[in-house]
Amino acid sequence: MRALVYHGPEDIRCDTLPDPSPPDVDGAVIRIERAAICGSDLHLYHGHMSSETGYGVGHEAIGEIVEVGSGVRRFRSGDRVLVSGVVGCAECGPCRTGNVAACETAPAMVFGVNQGLPGGQAEALAVPKADANLCAIPEGITAEQAVLLTDILPTGYFGAVGAEIQPGQDVAVIGCGPVGLMAILAAGLFSPARIFALDSVAERLAAAAGLGAIPVDVSADPLGQQLLDATGGLGPHAVIEAVGADASIQAAIGHVRRGGIVSVVGVNVRLDFPFPMALALMKNITFRIGICPIPLFWAPLLPLVREGRLAPDFVFTHRMGLSEGAEAYHLFAQRRDGVLKVLLDPAS
Amino acid sequence: MRALVYHGPEDIRCDTLPDPSPPDVDGAVIRIERAAICGSDLHLYHGHMSSETGYGVGHEAIGEIVEVGSGVRRFRSGDRVLVSGVVGCAECGPCRTGNVAACETAPAMVFGVNQGLPGGQAEALAVPKADANLCAIPEGITAEQAVLLTDILPTGYFGAVGAEIQPGQDVAVIGCGPVGLMAILAAGLFSPARIFALDSVAERLAAAAGLGAIPVDVSADPLGQQLLDATGGLGPHAVIEAVGADASIQAAIGHVRRGGIVSVVGVNVRLDFPFPMALALMKNITFRIGICPIPLFWAPLLPLVREGRLAPDFVFTHRMGLSEGAEAYHLFAQRRDGVLKVLLDPAS
C-alpha cells in the first residue's frame, strides 16, 4: 500500500509499505478515508524523535473497517470509524474508562512514531484493541470533523478540562496553532467571560478572533500587559499553553492569577525545564501537563459536533492527496500559504 | 513587652519591643498565651529572608483579646482566639471565603517575617482585620492544639486536599518533619489504603509509623523502590512533598503514578527549578505548590480536633519559655534531642 514514510530529517515521502497483516483476535484493519498532519508530527519530521528510518508516520486517521478480529465485540466490517491517535492496553481500570494516558500496563502509545504502531497517513491501518481504540462515526459528523476527533479536538478539550474553567472566568490560550485553536473552541464550552488568545502570527490571531477570542499579539506585548490591564491587574483565572516552548510555559505561569491553573497541551521534553518555583509558590498554582487520553473525551465531544455546537473543521486550510505528502509536510513545516492544518486523501 | 527578635543569621533573642499600639477600627490586640516555632522560621533564622534586623518573629500564636477595634463584629475583649499565620485583605471575594492565598488585593502576608506584620513569638500581638484572621477557640480544644491550628495543621491539610486523595488509593508523604507529620494525619482523613512516609531520620520515621504510615527510609532506598514494589510498579496515586528541596520535589514527580498528583507544601524559592518536564508530560501529572490559606480550613479542622478525630499535639516534643527563645531556635535548627516542634510560653 502507499503510505507516508520517514526517511530522515525533513524527508517524509509517499512510499510503498507492506499491507497490514490480518488483525489479531482483538484488532481491526481500517481502509483509510482521510488522514491529517498534526503539529506533533513536525517533531518527528525535524528528526527530533528517532534515528531510525523507513517507518510509516501519522496518527490522525479515519476510515472503514475491512477486517476485524473474532474477539471484537463492538464493531464489524463495513463500520465507519475514527481511530484514537493514542492507545492504551484497553484492559486496566483507567483504560476501560478511556483514560489511556493513565494506563497501568505501559505508557500510552502513539501511531506512526516508531513505538511499534504503524502510521495512519497511509491507505490502510492495523488497529490493536479495536473495541477500545475505535469510535463509530455517527450520522451528522463529516469526515473532516471525524479526523479532528482522532487527536486535536480532544487534545484542545483536554487542555480546557485541565484548566477547570468556571462560568464567568477569564482564560488565556497561549499559541493559536491548530491545537491552540481547538483549545479556544473547547474553552468556550465552559463559558468563560473572555478568552484571550496569544500568538504573534497575524493569521492565527485572526482565526482566534473568528472564534470570539480577544487576540493578543505577543510580539507587540511580550509581557502580557494587556492581560493585566483587562483583569484589574490579576491576570486570567487559567492559562492553557499550546506551544510547548520554555518561554511560553514560563509565561503561562507568569500570567495566571493567584490560585489559578496552568494547563499545558504543548509538548516540552526538557528534563531540566527552568520552572519559576518561587512564583508558583507565591501564587498557589496548579500546573498540569500531559498526553491527551483521547477516547475519554469522545462521549462529550461527539454529540456537540453532531449538533453543530462545535464546528472545528474550519482549521483545515489545505486538502491534498497522499501522493503529495512530501509537499504537504514542507508546506506545513514552513507555515506557508496561511496554512493551519492539512488534510490528506489516501485515494489520490 | 518581651519578644523574640531577629538580630542576624543564627541570632534570634528574647528582647524588648514596644507594646502593640491600640488596634485600628478592624484590628485587635492579643495577649499571647502560647506560641510555637515553625520550620519555615528557620529560613529566616538562617538569614535567607531579610538583611534587616531588629524585628519580631514568629507566626504561630494564640491568646486572649485585650483590645478590639470598634468595627470588629465577631469578637470582643476576653475572647480566646487563635491567629491565622497568613493574612489577606479580608474584603475581596477569595478572602471573604477564607482563601487568603488567592487575595485579589495583594499577596498574602505572614506575621513575623518583616513584611509589615509584627511577630507572634512575643507577649502580645496586633492583628489586622480581626474578623477575618482570628478564630474563637471552642470548648474541647487545648491551647497546644489551637497553636497547631494557626499554621501547620492547616498546612498539612492543604497538602492533603491538594493531593485529591480518593478512598483506597496509595499516598506518599515526603518529609516527616512537623508539617509532613501533619500532612500524614490530614491525608488519613481521606482514607487512603496506605500512606508511605519517606524520611531519613529515625525519630521522624518512628513518629510517622506511630500515625499508621508505612515508613520508608530514603537513605536506604533513595530511588523509592519500596514504593514501586508495593504498588505493582505503578507508584502512589499522589505524593505530598513537605521538604521543599529540589531533590525531594523531583523525587515526588518521579514517584507518582501516571495521572497522579504532586502536592507541595515544602518551601522552594528557586526561580529556575530544574523540573523534569518530559517525565511530567509522559505521566500526565498535576503539580501544586502554594502557601496555605489557613482560615479556609478552620471549618473542617476545628470540629475534627474537638471530637478527637485529629490529635496533632503529639508533635510538641519541647515546651520552653519565651526567655529561652535563643536556645529554642538553636535546638530546633540543630534537630537536637529528638525535637519535632517547640512550644513557647510567653509567661516564662
Added chain:
Amino acid sequence: MRALVYHGPEDIRCDTLPDPSPPDVDGAVIRIERAAICGSDLHLYHGHMSSETGYGVGHEAIGEIVEVGSGVRRFRSGDRVLVSGVVGCAECGPCRTGNVAACETAPAMVFGVNQGLPGGQAEALAVPKADANLCAIPEGITAEQAVLLTDILPTGYFGAVGAEIQPGQDVAVIGCGPVGLMAILAAGLFSPARIFALDSVAERLAAAAGLGAIPVDVSADPLGQQLLDATGGLGPHAVIEAVGADASIQAAIGHVRRGGIVSVVGVNVRLDFPFPMALALMKNITFRIGICPIPLFWAPLLPLVREGRLAPDFVFTHRMGLSEGAEAYHLFAQRRDGVLKVLLDPAS
C-alpha cells in the same frame, strides 16, 4: 412614597406607604430605578401567601443608594446597585460566601412577602446588611439586565448548576416562563448537546426555540415520547423543572434517564407531594429543590452579561409605570398580550 401594596387576592394597587426610615448601621436605602414582577409574586397576588393586607410587594429592584449606614464598607451613597431578592444574616459561614439559602441563623427572607422585609415595587427600598445583599452594577450592564440579576437569572442558573450538566449531555427544561427561559439560557453555559424545552404555550415555546432549544409541545406529547425518541429511549441526563406543579415535577422524575438529576426551581409547597419513590429508586435519581441563594451567583453571571455572553433582557415584553401596577399584575396573571415579564418604572 408610592409603592405597590397588597390589598387582598387579585388586588394589588399603587398606593402610598411611608418613606423608608434611615438605615441602621449595616443597612442602606435605595431609590429604585427599575423593578419587575416575578412569577412568584403571583402566588401572593392570588392570595396564597398571607391573610394580612397593606404591605408593599416585589423583590426585584435596582437603583441608587441614597443613604448608607456607618458600618457599610463596600458601598457609599450614589452607588448604582442591584438588590438580592433573597437575603440572609450576612454573618454566618454560608452567608459570607453568598449562600444565603443555607444561612445558619434563619431561613432566607424575601423582600415584599410580609416576612418583615419591605417591597421593592416602590420608589424606595430599605436594604438590611447592605454589604452582603447589594451588588454594584458594573459598566456594560443595562438597567434591565441588572433587574434580572436580582432574581430570575440567578434562579435559572441555580437550576442549571443543580442539574450538573456535563458537556455533550442532553437536558430538558420543563416550563418556559421567565424562570424557565433563564434556565435554558443558563443551561446553555454548560454546553449540553441539546436542550429540550417543554411547555404548551406557543409564544413560550417560540421564545425557547429562539434561544436554541428544541421545543416540545407537551399538549401534543404529554408523555414526552419525543424525549425518548431523540435519546435512544434513555431520556435526558438532567431535567430542570421551572413550573412547580405536581404533575410537572412528577414528569421530570419520569423523563430523566437512569442515574440522572432533577433540579427543581419551580415552587411547590405540598407537605405530602406524591413522589414516585419506586421509580426514583429504580433510576438512581438525584433530586434537588430550593430557593436560589442569589448573591452566590453574581460572580459568574455579571461578567457573562457584561461581555454579552448572556443576553437575558429579551424576556421583558412589557414596560409600564409603577402607577400602572394594578394593570401590570392583571396582565401578567392572565398571560395576556404575549407577556413574558413586566418591567416597572417607579418614575411614572
Added chain:
Amino acid sequence: MRALVYHGPEDIRCDTLPDPSPPDVDGAVIRIERAAICGSDLHLYHGHMSSETGYGVGHEAIGEIVEVGSGVRRFRSGDRVLVSGVVGCAECGPCRTGNVAACETAPAMVFGVNQGLPGGQAEALAVPKADANLCAIPEGITAEQAVLLTDILPTGYFGAVGAEIQPGQDVAVIGCGPVGLMAILAAGLFSPARIFALDSVAERLAAAAGLGAIPVDVSADPLGQQLLDATGGLGPHAVIEAVGADASIQAAIGHVRRGGIVSVVGVNVRLDFPFPMALALMKNITFRIGICPIPLFWAPLLPLVREGRLAPDFVFTHRMGLSEGAEAYHLFAQRRDGVLKVLLDPAS
C-alpha cells in the same frame, strides 16, 4: 444441586435445583464457598416481590470459578471470586465503568429475585458477563469480608458517597441494621466530626456505638431533638437513610440542615410517597435514592479492607449451613438472638 428456594410467603427451604448449565461465551459458573442473607431478601421472603414460586434466592455469594466461557478475558477456572449482587449489560458506557445502575440497555438486575438470574444461596451459580460482574478476591481479604463486598458494604459506601460528606461535618445514619452499620463504617471514611446513629433496637445501637457513632434511641427521642441540640439547632449536614420506611425517609428530610443532603439506601417502592416538598424547598435539599452499582465501588473498597482500614465482618453474628436455610430466614426475619447478619455455608 442444593439451593434455597422460594415456596411462598415465609417459606424458603433448602431444596434441589438443576445444576447450572455450562456458561455462555461471556459467562462463568461458580462453586459457592459462602453466601449470606440480605435485608432485602426479606421483602421476597414476606411475599412482597413475586407471586411465582420455585426459584432460587440470594444475591450475596463468593466462590471458585469452575467453568468459564471462551470469551472471558479476566478470569479462568480456579480463580476465587466474589459476585456482584447487581448486574448490568457490561457493554454500555456506564457499565464499562462499573456503574451498572445507570445501564443504558436495561435496569440493573439482581440475582435470586426471579428476574431471570438464578439465586446465590446455593451450591453453584451461573454468572453472566463474568468480566464485568466478578472480582478476584485478593490476598488478605477473608471469605466473610468478600461476601460483604458482594452487596452491603458497597451499598453502605454508596450511601456515604451520595451524602457527599466533607471532613468535619456532622452526619446521621437512620437505621442500624446491617446496611446501616456498613453506612456508618463507610461514612467514617470521609471523616465527619460526628456520626449520629439512629435506631430503636438496643443491640443495633450498641453495634453502632462500637463503630464510634453516637447512638440516638429514636424510641426515646422520636423528633431527633438530640440532633438539634448537638448541632446548634441546625441538624446534620447529611443524613443517610438505611431503612426505607415512609416515616424514616421523612425524618431524614426533617433532620437535615439547610443546604444538606439526604442519601437513601433503604428500599421504598411507594408510587405516591408523601414527600414534604415545602420543607425540602425551604431547606434547599439534595435527595438521592437508588440501587448500588456494586462493581463501581470495588476499586476503593478492596484495598481498604485488605489493609485493615475497614473491618466489616463483625456484622456476621450467625454462621449456618445451607441446609439450615429455612431456620436462618426465620431467625433473621424475627430478629432473634441479637442477629445482625447470617452467613451460609453451602458445604453443610
